[in-house]
Amino acid sequence: MPVFSTDNGVFSLDGKPMTILSGAIHYFRTHPDQWRDRLEKLKDCGFNTVETYTPWNLHEKTPGCLDFTGMLDIGRFLDTAAEVGLYAIVRPGPFICAEWEFGGLPADLLADGDIRLRCRDARFIERQARYLKALFGHVVPRQVTHGGNVLMLQVENEYGSYGDDKVYLEAMRDIYIENGVDVPLFTSDGPAAAYIQNGRIDGTLATGNFGGHVAYSAAQLKSLVPEGPHMCTEFWCGWFEHWGEAHHTRDAADAAGTFAQILDSGCSVNVYMFHGGTNFGFMNGANYQERYDPTVTSYDYDSVLSEAGDLTDKFFTFRKVVEERFGALPPVRVKNSEKRAYGKVTLDGCLPLCDALGKPVESAAPVDMEKLGQAYGYTLYRASFETYGEDVTLRVFNVRDRVNVFVDGVRAGVLYRRNGDERLQVSGLAAGRHTIELLNENMGRVNYGVHLHDPKGIDGVAVNDRYIFGWENFPLPMEDLSPLTFGPYRACGAPAFYAGSFEVDEPADTFLDVTGFGKGFAVVNGFNLGRFWPSEGPQKRLYVPAPVLRKGRNDIRLFESEGQSAPFVTLTDAPDLG
Numbered sequence: 375m376p377v378f379s380t381d382n383g384v385f386s387l388d389g390k391p392m393t394i395l396s397g398a399i400h401y402f403r404t405h406p407d408q409w410r411d412r413l414e415k416l417k418d419c420g421f422n423t424v425e426t427y428t429p430w431n432l433h434e435k436t437p438g439c440l441d442f443t444g445m446l447d448i449g450r451f452l453d454t455a456a457e458v459g460l461y462a463i464v465r466p467g468p469f470i471c472a473e474w475e476f477g478g479l480p481a482d483l484l485a486d487g488d489i490r491l492r493c494r495d496a497r498f499i500e501r502q503a504r505y506l507k508a509l510f511g512h513v514v515p516r517q518v519t520h521g522g523n524v525l526m527l528q529v530e531n532e533y534g535s536y537g538d539d540k541v542y543l544e545a546m547r548d549i550y551i552e553n554g555v556d557v558p559l560f561t562s563d564g565p566a567a568a569y570i571q572n573g574r575i576d577g578t579l580a581t582g583n584f585g586g587h588v589a590y591s592a593a594q595l596k597s598l599v600p601e602g603p604h605m606c607t608e609f610w611c612g613w614f615e616h617w618g619e620a621h622h623t624r625d626a627a628d629a630a631g632t633f634a635q636i637l638d639s640g641c642s643v644n645v646y647m648f649h650g651g652t653n654f655g656f657m658n659g660a661n662y663q664e665r666y667d668p669t670v671t672s673y674d675y676d677s678v679l680s681e682a683g684d685l686t687d688k689f690f691t692f693r694k695v696v697e698e699r700f701g702a703l704p705p706v707r708v709k710n711s712e713k714r715a716y717g718k719v720t721l722d723g724c725l726p727l728c729d730a731l732g733k734p735v736e737s738a739a740p741v742d743m744e745k746l747g748q749a750y751g752y753t754l755y756r757a758s759f760e761t762y763g764e765d766v767t768l769r770v771f772n773v774r775d776r777v778n779v780f781v782d783g784v785r786a787g788v789l790y791r792r793n794g795d796e797r798l799q800v801s802g803l804a805a806g807r808h809t810i811e812l813l814n815e816n817m818g819r820v821n822y823g824v825h826l827h828d829p830k831g832i833d834g835v836a837v838n839d840r841y842i843f844g845w846e847n848f849p850l851p852m853e854d855l856s857p858l859t860f861g862p863y864r865a866c867g868a869p870a871f872y873a874g875s876f877e878v879d880e881p882a883d884t885f886l887d888v889t890g891f892g893k894g895f896a897v898v899n900g901f902n903l904g905r906f907w908p909s910e911g912p913q914k915r916l917y918v919p920a921p922v923l924r925k926g927r928n929d930i931r932l933f934e935s936e937g938q939s940a941p942f943v944t945l946t947d948a949p950d951l952g
Contacts (some may be wrong), residue, residue, distance in 0.1 A: 912952020
């Protein structure tokens with residue numbers, strides 16, 4: 375069997391030195407019917423390896439139930455890469471960051487408010503061990519030592535910027551080994567000394583992550599890891615976006631120049647991202663530095679390939695860098711996908727949210743989403759309160775993350791965690807009992823840093839500093855909209871579901887324009903495309919992969935939380951990322 379080694383300060387395969395030219399493609403951010411296209415384009419760019427994280431929270435949506443099918447079939451992804459002629463690097467984490475919901479951790483961990491994440495807490499390690507055992511059943515047989523294409527596996531992820539628990543890291547390393555991982559193990563951290571030193575452990579190779587300042591970063595890495603070999607595990611060739619920010623781009627020549635500098639410094643490299651893909655469903659994460667910032671649906675990342683997998687200027691500049699250092703490449707084989715503008719889709723169905731509620735969970739105070747057995751989506755909280763003819767100040771404690779507030783069915787305002795909102799003024803209420811409803815949206819759990827422990831919901835509500843007790847909690851995971859029964863379309867001015875259908879002669883990539891709607895998410899043929907929020911931007915259209923569509927009739931469902939609507943949406947042939 376082939377032998378891949380990190381001995382003697384170099385990467386080598388069967389005794390021959392190897393420069394790893396890797397590109398990041400996350401199988402869970404790309405439709406499986408498009409994996410081969412993206413991987414062939416990676417090969418066409420002159421790269422020899424693909425890198426991917428693995429999302430624990432998708433593989434184990436329900437505790438104890440592991441899923442490795444469809445978009446989660448990592449075995450098929452790795453096999454496809456091998457067929458294309460690519461080696462692979464797998465980064466199981468289980469914490470992955472990746473601007474992914476909760477950094478890849480399952481939300482149910484937060485149902486136990488006492489658990490400590492990413493440390494020696496035995497409960498956390500035990501849960502990880504069960505997941506990793508199942509995952510490695512698909513990865514271990516595909517290691518190069520077993521005749522497969524997997525060169526290396528990463529232990530944890532950027533741990534040095536989170537904590538200092540070497541006992542935990544060693545336990546994670548040992549779980550890998552106990553489950554048959556026998557290819558080299560590595561860690562990856564920013565190039566700062568504290569990060570690399572806190573994140574590295576015996577028996578693993580320490581690598582660095584950086585997007586520029588190559589002379590400094592490479593020198594730092596080499597001084598901290600003098601034995602080598604050296605690798606930039608994440609060369610950030612672009613960047614991601616939060617709602618309300620400008621669209622980020624990086625000049626192709628600048629990015630290619632940095633790519634060249636990394637190679638010329640003697641480092642192997644993984645380009646993050648070669649193909650970013652999409653945060654389908656509710657799987658975008660959020661960052662929290664000085665404030666809470668949720669990530670948009672698109673993970674285009676200004677990558678080498680666009681969100682739809684198209685060749686960009688970066689593809690050709692990066693390919694030129696590879697050719698200049700490793701020799702001429704065969705002609706590019708794979709072309710961009712066809713895009714279709716299917717036009718207007720009439721929405722002929724409407725169902726107000728208030729008519730779609732199930733049986734509530736009753737409680738004294740509002741209950742966190744996770745304790746309701748819910749991971750993603752929305753939660754509606756309902757209670758009543760007494761007024762005595764005075765103006766009312768509503769105070770919602772610990773908004774997580776965005777709350778539409780209704781009093782007696784009338785929208786009173788919105789509270790958004792990003793803005794630090796907590797209070798609303800309500801005037802003109804007559805003396806007596808009133809109903810308050812709060813539609814809370816989980817906009818993505820924090821995926822990086824000390825705010826990682828991020829349960830969703832609200833902690834309580836007060837009227838003029840008097841707590842309201844006696845609540846109905848309605849979980850709204852929004853996992854399956856197919857059972858909903860729609861009435862005729864109307865602009866109901868309240869949170870509601872909308873439905874329509876359209877005909878397709880030949881499926882092709884397209885983009886959903888929801889102009890006229892406020893905020894929500896869209897589902898085509900049962901596939902959740904992700905969130906939209908065109909007024910906030912920068913992203914204004916959702917990517918619809920061709921394999922989601924079918925010849926003939928196609929169904930579309932939208933949920934709108936702001937009470938805005940239009941009688942149609944449009945399928946167009948171009949993205950709008952801002």
